[in-house]
Each structure stands twice: as structure tokens, then as C-alpha cells.
Amino acid sequence: MIACPVCQAENDDFATTCKACKAFIQNRIPNLDLFHTLWKIIESPRSTFHQIVLAEHKNFSLFLFSLFGISLSFTAFWYFKLGNRFESLFDLIGWALWTGIGIGLAVAVLLTAIYHLIAKLLGGSTSVRSSFAVLAYSSTPIIASLVFVLPIELLTFGMFLFTSNPHPYTIKPISYVVLIGFDITMAVWSIVLAIVGTMVSHKVNFLKSVFVVLIAIGITGMALLTIASSLHILQ
Ligand SMILES: [Zn+2]
Numbered sequence: 001m002i003a004c005p006v007c008q009a010e011n012d013d014f015a016t017t018c019k020a021c022k023a024f025i026q027n028r029i030p031n032l033d034l035f036h037t038l039w040k041i042i043e044s045p046r047s048t049f050h051q052i053v054l055a056e057h058k059n060f061s062l063f064l065f066s067l068f069g070i071s072l073s074f075t076a077f078w079y080f081k082l083g084n085r086f087e088s089l090f091d092l093i094g095w096a097l098w099t100g101i102g103i104g105l106a107v108a109v110l111l112t113a114i115y116h117l118i119a120k121l122l123g124g125s126t127s128v129r130s131s132f133a134v135l136a137y138s139s140t141p142i143i144a145s146l147v148f149v150l151p152i153e154l155l156t157f158g159m160f161l162f163t164s165n166p167h168p169y170t171i172k173p174i175s176y177v178v179l180i181g182f183d184i185t186m187a188v189w190s191i192v193l194a195i196v197g198t199m200v201s202h203k204v205n206f207l208k209s210v211f212v213v214l215i216a217i218g219i220t221g222m223a224l225l226t227i228a229s230s231l232h233i234l235q
Pocket residue numbers: 004005006007008009018019020021022023
């Protein structure tokens with residue numbers, strides 16, 4: 001809650017004018033600046049999620065989900081060792097990029113819907129658009145990993161990153177452990193950001209936020225795997 005500086009009335013965290021005396025409480029935010037917001041979410045996540053909810057236009061949310069999808073696509077190619085299906089690394093990268101955008105859009109819809117529903121059931125109180133933007137901006141560490149670490153992984157292992165024989169670990173064990181460890185750290189960081197974002201935007205406590213985020217990710221992941229296996233993509 002925010003106390004009005006004029007009449008001391010308690011107002012909603014995201015109110016811009018006082019409900020009692022109409023005094024000005026905090027700045028309206030028309031737009032989000034991409035790089036500023038990505039940086040700030042790392043530096044001070046709580047206040048940045050606050051700004052995201054306040055922003056009238058949740059700019060770049062769909063763009064961030066597309067990049068998140070590309071990261072998921074590369075991860076699936078790596079995890080399920082799908083490299084043998086492609087003629088060259090160049091070919092694989094092309095497929096990961098365009099299927100990734102599709103996966104990103106599917107995840108944007110599915111994850112947001114499931115997340116928002118569970119959050120609302122537990123007393124959450126933000127709009128679907130804010131849920132969507134909170135999840136999109138929470139993927140910042142994963143996107144950083146896609147932009148900065150994946151190129152190093154591709155240069156280090158090439159096609160061997162996506163095949164099982166030989167396993168990339170046997171080629172350069174230390175590089176493999178360090179790079180994959182970094183990716184996992186970034187994924188965990190994104191989950192932590194989503195939990196913080198849930199606490200700020202939906203105004204639910206820590207345990208409920210953990211529950212909402214983990215269950216939403218779990219259900220979305222299972223749904224994607226079910227769709228992929230029914231289309232015989234992973235065999
Ligand atoms: Zn007031």
C-alpha cells in the first residue's frame with residue numbers, strides 16, 4: 001500500500017492518484033524501454049516489476065517470449081540430441097530460430113494463461129497483461145544466456161552439442177560443465193525473478209508465489225512435451 005502524501009489515505013501499490021483526495025501519488029509510465037528495463041530487472045527486480053505493472057504499454061513482452069522460445073528450442077535440440085536430423089549446424093540453427101518463435105508464442109499463451117489462473121485462484125490481483133509482461137521480463141537471464149553463452153557453446157562444440165556420439169562432455173569436459181552450469185544458473189535466476197515478479201504484481205506471499213510459478217512451469221512443460229511426443233517430434 002502507498003500512503004497519500006496529502007491526506008494519508010492508503011492506496012493501492014499501483015494507483016497513480018489518491019482515491020480519497022485525487023492527489024498525485026506516483027508517475028504514470030506510458031512505455032517500457034527495452035534495454036533499460038532488462039538491465040534494471042537484474043539490478044533491482046522489485047522496483048522494476050513495479051514499473052512493469054504500472055506501464056500502460058507492456059512493450060517488447062511478445063518479443064522477449066520469442067527469444068525465450070528460441071532458447072527453449074535450442075535446449076530441446078540439445079537435451080533430446082536431435083542433431084542427427086540436420087545436414088549442418090547452419091541448418092540446425094535455422095530450424096531452432098523459426099521453430100523457437102513458434103514455441104515462444106505457444107509458451108506465451110499457455111504459460112500466461114495457466115500462471116494467471118493459478119495466481120488468481122490464490123488471491124492474486126493483477127491483470128492478464130501484467131502477468132504476461134512479468135513472465136516475459138523474468139526470462140531476461142535466459143535471454144542473456146541465449147545471446148552471450150550459446151554462441152560460445154556453438155563455437156566450442158559445434159554439432160557435437162546436439163549429438164550423443166561422442167557426447168560433448170567427452171570432448172571438452174571443463175568447458176561443457178562450466179557452460180551448461182551457467183545455463184542452468186540463468187534458468188534458476190529467471191525462475192527466482194518470476195517469483196519476485198509474482199509477489200510484486202499479484203501481491204501474494206512468497207510461498208504462494210513459488211507455488212504459482214513452479215506449478216505453471218510444470219504444467220506448461222508437460223503440455224509442450226505431450227504435444228511434441230504426439231507429433232512424434234522427439235523420437
Ligand atoms: Zn489523498
